[in-house]
Amino acid sequence: MVRLLILVSAVAVASALVPAAFPTFFDQPALPFGPPLRGPLQGPLQEVLSYNQLDYALPHGARFDAGAYDPSRNVFTGLELTRDRIFLAVPRLYPGVPSVLNVVPRNSHTPNPPLVPYPGWEWQSPDGLGSNCSGLVSVYRMRADRCNRLWVLDSGLTNSLAGFVPVCTPKLIAFDLATDRPVRTVVFPRAALRPSSLLTNLAIDDAGPHADPNCDRLVFYMSDTAVAGIVVYDSGRDVVRRVSDLAMYPDPDFGSYTIAGETFALMDGIIGLALSPDNRQLYFQPLATDKLFSVETAALRDFSAGEGQQLPVTLVGRKSSAGAGLAVDRRTGRVYFAPVEQNAVAFYDPASGAQGVVASDEARLQFAAELRVDDAGDGALWLLSTRFQKYFLNTVNSREVNLRLIRIPLHPEHVIHARSTTNATIGH
Template identity: 30%
Template sequence: MSFARLSLARRHLLAGGLAALALPAVAAEGGSPAPGGTAVASRKASPMELALAANAPSTPTGLAISHKGRVFVMMPRFTGKEPITVGEVSPDGSVKAYPDQATNTPDAGQPQATFFHVPNGVFAPDDSLWLLDSGLPEGKGAPVPGGAKLVQMDLATNRIVRMIPLEAGVTPTSSLNDLRVEVRAGRQRAYITDQGQGEDGAILAVDLATGQVARRLSEHASTKSQKGVVKFVEERPVMQTKGDGPPQHPKGGANGIALSPDGTRLYYAPLMARRLYSVETAGLLDPKVTDTEVAATVKDLGEKGMTGGLTTDSKDRVYLSLQEHNAVGRRDPDGTITVIASDPRLIWADTFWITADRWLYISGAQVNRRPEFNHGKDLQQPPYAILRMRIDADPVDGLSQ
């Protein structure tokens, strides 16, 4: 599917009466100094356009677009009742199981051949699709033995060509969340965030050549969920509700990740925290480097708002999914943050993708509308918006988005 077809699909969907997704972009974000010394640029936010409206059967948090324009969404199994966890989006917005329904039917007897809970996936430079399976049976609990894995898909045959177990890097309270793949001469690696199911998170580093897995920054402050922090989306605090009990603050450790263009630093941030961090990648897979030495390379990069996904461009600028503002932010290497786009359809801004022709795509996952945040009532309103805007930089060579 070409990007020209994406545009045609967009016009077709709008003509079909998707009024709720045809709203104009909202205007500006002002500027003021942010905590931690981060500079905030004041400018008018750019508009976004609707690339696709995905009729996903459940919450699509992940987004990946192939070189030839095939679009995929990843739908975590928050309850275990979700029919599929990986889907391909057609030009008309329909979503079908990828690669098929059988693979999307979790089977504890075949944990390395079926998908349990896939929150994200990325394309490697060779256009193979790497999927991250957290191995969670119902979005919580201990990962199914053998279920946590990286799966490489060949788009030409739509078959699994490789599977890398992540058993060595997970714990009974793991919730693997986001993924980046780096493939260049003499270096084949994956980096994964473990959001955790409580306050603690971690970073996993994987050698794709050998299958070595290292768990780093476990219980480090930079991967932890920040206590007491409240996230506001669509002008309401996001609080977990269950029965008649009082609302609870949701928790979420290391979530979004991105790599610097040279691959030397990994950017990351907890889901429930307002600060951005980075760590040197050189020691993550080196058994001679201690956890203390890895932690010494962590940098607190300051305030960045409440975000989900992150990505970088060829100018080493970090894009921020500003969930509280239905907006896209961009952090320059000098620390300046600019709100570059805002749109009311971008509900729970989540996963980014940058294409070779300089389109920045982002998904609106509507996570805040899920039943667990609304006294058991599902307020999600499919189709889910996949928006895009032009940027002035390229994707990073050798890296997935």
């Protein structure tokens, strides 16, 4: 969900490497609406939060300055769950976003509570244009590690869909969730970036060969969506590298999307990231593609290799349409994804080849921007349903529910359809 980026020649080469006859995920017709909800946390689609527009908890008596808050331009893209809190990222796609990292209670007595800036208002610079680069400029996603720290990826630029203004160097900040204080900040060197880099997602590898109980040797994989590539950071050795592959670029044949009768075009590269349960494979996908890929993490962690390294990328399979979010259930190994033009959530099981539709809803599953399996709780699948097409086209209606946080229990009876397929490998 970033600015237009057209790389036709490179993408055409990547597309030519994919077998045309490869079987597709989720190729059945669109499914009917799911059952209606009778209240919160009931039914296959359980609406935990629902907003017509995002609202923020201001200090008593405070007011937004002119232009600081435009509700029609505030859309969440990032979700992380802890045992007691829900973290939501609201990047500065356009002017008028007052707080880019926010939190709400996991069990709130107030329905749809206003977003509370995290760790406080002092970290949120107005429109991301403040001169203090130690604060947060624009955040797309954040992830918690198993040592109770929240790692926040700050893209360092603002107005990514309205001018693309670099403000500060991208950085990674770790907050201790027991104190809500920063404990580490990593500012990335320019050698790992490009002038138009936009870091949008991250996956944390804490089970590699150097894993330790204190989480001091984590490896981070971060997507550069605008200049397709992956930035790899080894926190134990404090080293960073950049890698790229044609599979990370957008495909111009899949850069146009029609959702609920509205069509828009966006040529985004790699954005979806999720690690396999053994952390040996990183699943990834550009937004503008119908393909899901994986790459061996051992190759990504090879800091002796140059940027031109030939990566062992595998074509996992093809989907019915483009999608942003990916998630892996670490108990079963299933990969979850959301084909945006089907308004649905589906899964693929790499071990058995089984696949199926978990849920389909024309109204409530419009553009699932983020998927998360609740490892801190009961293993349910959570997602952010955003109606992103309306924010992109500026057709948001404040009288309608536009933004939802949805929980889906992962039980066999919620799989509507399944079939088998095989895998294929891209020939580099």
